[in-house]
Amino acid sequence: xxxxxxxxxxxxxxxxxxxxxxxxxxxxxxxxxxxxxxxxxxxxxxxxxxxxxxxxxxxxxxxxxxxxxxxxxxxxxxxxxxxxxxxxxxxxxxxxxxxxxxxxxxxxxxxxxxxxxxxxxxxxxxxxxxxxxxxxxxxxxxxxxxxxxxxxxxxxxxxxxxxxxxxxxxxxxxxxxxxxxxxxxxxxxxxxxxxxxxxxxxxxxxxxxxxxxxxxxxxxxxxxxxxxxxxxxxxxxxxxxxxxxxxxx
Amino acid sequence: xxxxxxxxxxxxxxxxxxxxxxxxxxxxxxxxxxxxxxxxxxxxxxxxxxxxxxxxxxxxxxxxxxxxxxxxxxxxxxxxxxxxxxxxxxxxxxxxxxxxxxxxxxxxxxxxxxxxxxxxxxxxxxxxxxxxxxxxxxxxxxxxxxxxxxxxxxxxxxxxxxxxxxxxxxxxxxxxxxxxxxxxxxxxxxxxxxxxxxxxxxxxxxxxxxxxxxxxxxxxxxxxxxxxxxxxxxxxxxxxxxxxxxxxxxxxxxxxxxxxxx
Numbered sequence: 001x002x003x004x005x006x007x008x009x010x011x012x013x014x015x016x017x018x019x020x021x022x023x024x025x026x027x028x029x030x031x032x033x034x035x036x037x038x039x040x041x042x043x044x045x046x047x048x049x050x051x052x053x054x055x056x057x058x059x060x061x062x063x064x065x066x067x068x069x070x071x072x073x074x075x076x077x078x079x080x081x082x083x084x085x086x087x088x089x090x091x092x093x094x095x096x097x098x099x100x101x102x103x104x105x106x107x108x109x110x111x112x113x114x115x116x117x118x119x120x121x122x123x124x125x126x127x128x129x130x131x132x133x134x135x136x137x138x139x140x141x142x143x144x145x146x147x148x149x150x151x152x153x154x155x156x157x158x159x160x161x162x163x164x165x166x167x168x169x170x171x172x173x174x175x176x177x178x179x180x181x182x183x184x185x186x187x188x189x190x191x192x193x194x195x196x197x198x199x200x201x202x203x204x205x206x207x208x209x210x211x212x213x214x215x216x217x218x219x220x221x222x223x224x225x226x227x228x229x230x231x232x233x234x235x236x237x238x239x240x241x242x243x244x245x246x247x248x249x
Numbered sequence: 250x251x252x253x254x255x256x257x258x259x260x261x262x263x264x265x266x267x268x269x270x271x272x273x274x275x276x277x278x279x280x281x282x283x284x285x286x287x288x289x290x291x292x293x294x295x296x297x298x299x300x301x302x303x304x305x306x307x308x309x310x311x312x313x314x315x316x317x318x319x320x321x322x323x324x325x326x327x328x329x330x331x332x333x334x335x336x337x338x339x340x341x342x343x344x345x346x347x348x349x350x351x352x353x354x355x356x357x358x359x360x361x362x363x364x365x366x367x368x369x370x371x372x373x374x375x376x377x378x379x380x381x382x383x384x385x386x387x388x389x390x391x392x393x394x395x396x397x398x399x400x401x402x403x404x405x406x407x408x409x410x411x412x413x414x415x416x417x418x419x420x421x422x423x424x425x426x427x428x429x430x431x432x433x434x435x436x437x438x439x440x441x442x443x444x445x446x447x448x449x450x451x452x453x454x455x456x457x458x459x460x461x462x463x464x465x466x467x468x469x470x471x472x473x474x475x476x477x478x479x480x481x482x483x484x485x486x487x488x489x490x491x492x493x494x495x496x497x498x499x500x501x502x503x504x505x506x507x508x509x510x511x
Contacts, residue, residue, distance in 0.1 A: 055418050076418035082411045086433050099419040099429070147419070 004183050005031040010063035025208035038186045038194035041204030047187040051153045075149030079159040081136035083128040090124040096147045114142045133161050134169040154186040170225050195237045196225040203244045298483040306480040322464040330389030330450040338397025346405040367391045371460045380461035389453025393446050404438030440504045447500050
């Protein structure tokens with residue numbers, strides 16, 4: 001299998017008035033094509049910084065990130081759906097294409113096709129305020145997919161949703177990602193979300209952020225995320241990761 | 250429509266009629282009391298004038314002093330100052346937003362200028378730009394510009410950081426971030442700054458006309474004071490109240506219309 005991203009000995013230092021902070025220390029991650037990887041860690045451990053560095057929004061202090069293509073296209077999704085309220089759903093989906101000057105007929109057709117496929121076509125001329133939180137998050141995913149990214153970065157993508165929609169949307173988003181054959185890295189602090197969605201879970205330590213353990217998730221009968229939660233081995237993984245995280249309340 | 254819905258709508262309508270009714274009543278009582286006090290000589294009619302006198306004066310002002318050209322001059326100057334203030338304010342706010350260091354450098358100066366009573370600069374402006382329309386508009390700009398810059402700039406700063414991050418993840422350049430995220434999300438702030446700006450412009454123009462002018466409502470008021478004709482002064486003030494009300498309402502309508510279109 002070919003590696004899409006290879007992260008080698010990556011470290012990140014921050015400089016503040018009070019001194020230097022080592023946020024990320026010596027991280028190594030390989031991502032294969034079609035994989036769904038989760039990074040689990042307590043809040044503030046530097047997970048989001050790691051994603052920012054992969055996305056090219058932040059710079060590493062040392063180490064290296066290499067992609068298999070020269071100009072990798074990266075899709076980034078955040079906690080907030082981040083739809084622009086002054087644009088229609090369709091215009092929101094075209095935003096990335098417009099910025100990159102790729103708003104061609106062909107790409108527009110691709111977006112329309114995605115909207116149809118995931119039952120959002122009828123809302124295309126409505127504004128985001130008309131939609132539910134879950135729908136907005138699906139639109140945000142389509143906006144990201146419109147650019148045909150090589151890799152998807154998901155930064156706690158379901159955090160802003162209530163528990164029920166969170167489960168439902170994680171199912172939907174997982175379904176879309178798999179159907180479109182995407183490779184994804186998801187950052188989360190929700191262990192069950194990570195175990196139920198990913199093929200591999202990286203447990204990250206507290207500051208400085210280091211890889212503590214890697215779990216290859218092998219469920220007895222891997223299905224969609226909601227069903228996976230009922231799998232026999234689900235709790236096993238959950239307990240192990242819980243212990244690794246060493247949560248002190 | 251259900252009965253409850255009808256009742257609800259009726260209630261809203263009644264409340265609105267009541268509010269407007271009371272407002273009209275307040276104005277009438279005020280005018281009536283003013284007239285009576287003046288007629289009975291409880292207040293000195295020479296200094297306080299009276300509603301009847303004001304109406305007579307306004308009618309005669311048109312014949313003797315070309316009232317409309319004064320009104321026109323004031324509105325014209327206000328609109329020029331308004332347009333200049335908003336466009337300059339917008340451009341400077343963009344510069345401050347794009348060049349953060351520049352913003353840091355000018356911050357204390359903006360604060361100082363903002364809290365300085367601009368009237369104090371009046372005499373200097375007259376000497377520098379001469380006693381003409383230019384100095385009146387300069388005066389108005391001094392009053393409306395700083396507040397426009399500050400309002401619009403703060404609007405820009407309040408742009409959701411995730412929206413900017415999203416555009417950056419699309420590899421957007423600075424101009425694209427500005428036109429796609431920063432300006433559109435400050436749309437409401439910019440529109441409401443129009444309302445502040447029009448009021449500030451009128452204040453500036455009248456202040457300017459007080460200091461130097463041969464025309465305008467501000468001039469009429471000062472002229473009335475100088476010849477001790479308080480009827481002219483009162484009429485000027487009343488006309489000014491109408492002008493400011495109409496200009497403000499126009500901005501209100503403009504704001505509502507533009508917000509609907511978006």
